[in-house]
Amino acid sequence: xxxxxxxxxxxxxxxxxxxxxxxxxxxxxxxxxxxxxxxxxxxxxxxxxxxxxxxxxxxxxxxxxxxxxxxxxxxxxxxxxxxxxxxxxxxxxxxxxxxxxxxxxxxxxxxxxxxxxxxxxxxxxxxxxxxxxxxxxxxxxxxxxxxxxxxxxxxxxxxxxxxxxxxxxxxxxxxxxxxxx
Amino acid sequence: xxxxxxxxxxxxxxxxxxxxxxxxxxxxxxxxxxxxxxxxxxxxxxxxxxxxxxxxxxxxxxxxxxxxxxxxxxxxxxxxxxxxxxxxxxxxxxxxxxxxxxxxxxxxxxxxxxxxxxxxxxxxxxxxxxxxxxxxxxxxxxxxxxxxxxxxxxxxxxxxxxxxxxxxxxxxxxxxxxxxxxxxxxxxxxxxxxxxxxxxxxxxxxxxxxxxxxxxxxxxxxxxxxxxxxxxxxxxxxxxxxxxxxxxxxxxxxxxxxxxxxxxxxxxxxxxxxxxxxxxxxxxxxxxxxxx
Numbered sequence: 001x002x003x004x005x006x007x008x009x010x011x012x013x014x015x016x017x018x019x020x021x022x023x024x025x026x027x028x029x030x031x032x033x034x035x036x037x038x039x040x041x042x043x044x045x046x047x048x049x050x051x052x053x054x055x056x057x058x059x060x061x062x063x064x065x066x067x068x069x070x071x072x073x074x075x076x077x078x079x080x081x082x083x084x085x086x087x088x089x090x091x092x093x094x095x096x097x098x099x100x101x102x103x104x105x106x107x108x109x110x111x112x113x114x115x116x117x118x119x120x121x122x123x124x125x126x127x128x129x130x131x132x133x134x135x136x137x138x139x140x141x142x143x144x145x146x147x148x149x150x151x152x153x154x155x156x157x158x159x160x161x162x163x164x165x166x167x168x169x170x171x172x173x174x175x176x177x178x179x180x181x
Numbered sequence: 182x183x184x185x186x187x188x189x190x191x192x193x194x195x196x197x198x199x200x201x202x203x204x205x206x207x208x209x210x211x212x213x214x215x216x217x218x219x220x221x222x223x224x225x226x227x228x229x230x231x232x233x234x235x236x237x238x239x240x241x242x243x244x245x246x247x248x249x250x251x252x253x254x255x256x257x258x259x260x261x262x263x264x265x266x267x268x269x270x271x272x273x274x275x276x277x278x279x280x281x282x283x284x285x286x287x288x289x290x291x292x293x294x295x296x297x298x299x300x301x302x303x304x305x306x307x308x309x310x311x312x313x314x315x316x317x318x319x320x321x322x323x324x325x326x327x328x329x330x331x332x333x334x335x336x337x338x339x340x341x342x343x344x345x346x347x348x349x350x351x352x353x354x355x356x357x358x359x360x361x362x363x364x365x366x367x368x369x370x371x372x373x374x375x376x377x378x379x380x381x382x383x384x385x386x387x388x389x390x391x392x393x394x395x396x397x398x399x400x401x402x403x404x405x406x407x408x409x410x411x412x413x414x415x416x417x418x419x420x421x422x423x424x425x426x427x428x429x430x431x432x433x434x435x436x437x438x439x440x441x442x443x444x445x446x447x448x449x450x451x452x453x454x455x456x457x458x459x460x461x462x463x464x465x466x467x468x469x470x471x472x473x
Contacts, residue, residue: 066213069360071352072213108263
């Protein structure tokens with residue numbers, strides 16, 4: 001059986017992610033707050049597949065969001081690029097099976113994302129919301145995104161292990177053996 | 182073995198180190214931001230590209246649903262036991278489905294009729310209806326996309342209304358889609374007039390007020406204190422981007438500013454922003470002398 005090209009699966013995955021984010025996620029609104037599903041997707045892929053994949057995925061999906069919704073082209077692309085990179089770097093340094101760490105890490109990345117939006121879109125326009133921003137926007141979003149990744153992260157982890165992971169040399173040798181038999 | 186190692190080392194050397202790629206892409210992002218900020222219309226080729234991604238947005242979700250339903254029906258046909266019973270059930274289901282479709286259409290008809298009424302309320306403007314196809318994902322902005330664009334004659338800065346009142350204006354237009362920025366967005370400002378006293382005020386969206394469903398206004402110059410709670414506010418004649426006389430909302434509170442000259446407060450928008458499905462786009466822009 002010929003394997004489906006990995007690139008195609010990635011494209012499909014992120015296209016679905018963006019589609020979900022703009023069409024179905026708003027239905028998950030709780031108290032006016034939506035989880036950032038795309039961020040979970042980019043961070044998870046970054047953790048699994050390394051910074052190069054995470055970065056590219058983040059940059060491209062960010063760019064698509066920019067074209068659709070952003071006021072400045074490159075605004076979302078930049079933050080998702082950074083998120084993909086950080087996730088990939090940290091993921092390759094501290095890869096653990098333990099689920100608590102990635103979830104906290106994703107929440108942290110969402111925090112970063114919120115701060116970035118706040119600083120560049122509100123602070124620069126002299127809108128100093130301060131505590132209000134933390135209590136009513138950032139904190140709920142971070143918590144909701146963190147909780148949501150409890151569901152999404154294991155699914156993505158499974159998908160990656162089964163379909164996307166590059167086989168190691170020993171596994172390839174094993175496979176060759178079984179074919180020869 | 183040596184050959185293989187050589188191969189790997191070549192591959193490694195061709196690969197761009199990720200930190201350089203990061204730097205490169207970040208600079209590209211910043212460059213794009215600077216360019217879009219300074220050059221008007223820089224983003225338009227990208228918007229054409231996005232057009233090809235919008236069509237799947239519109240059709241993709243519904244067609245996936247259809248495929249799932251069809252598969253389910255196929256499996257049913259394979260089950261031969263109690264075929265007749267099943268057939269009858271199927272028919273019953275179909276009838277019910279038809280009924281829901283009809284109900285849905287009836288609802289749509291009602292909604293469109295309502296829209297028609299507003300069209301009669303603002304007869305001087307030519308309008309076109311459009312459906313919302315995607316919403317902004319973040320908790321920060323309240324913009325959405327509609328399924329009509331340049332091909333239907335839409336232009337940037339055209340006003341968008343609901344059956345009740347003003348929603349916002351178009352801030353980006355692609356071939357078959359357009360982005361609507363709403364007046365509840367944090368950085369949106371509209372110049373308005375209190376209908377009863379003709380006093381000018383400035384309505385601006387406010388991040389803090391999203392939850393309570395209101396928007397704020399300020400610079401109300403009402404020294405005689407005639408403006409009351411509940412007064413209608415419409416778009417003013419001096420607004421740069423908005424056509425005059427469109428209902429924005431009703432005054433909910435009035436407070437004196439620190440300078441004792443102007444007043445500010447909150448406004449309840451006439452449009453229910455959380456339950457929008459269809460919108461109306463006014464097919465004409467405000468005529469202004471060109472800036473050059």
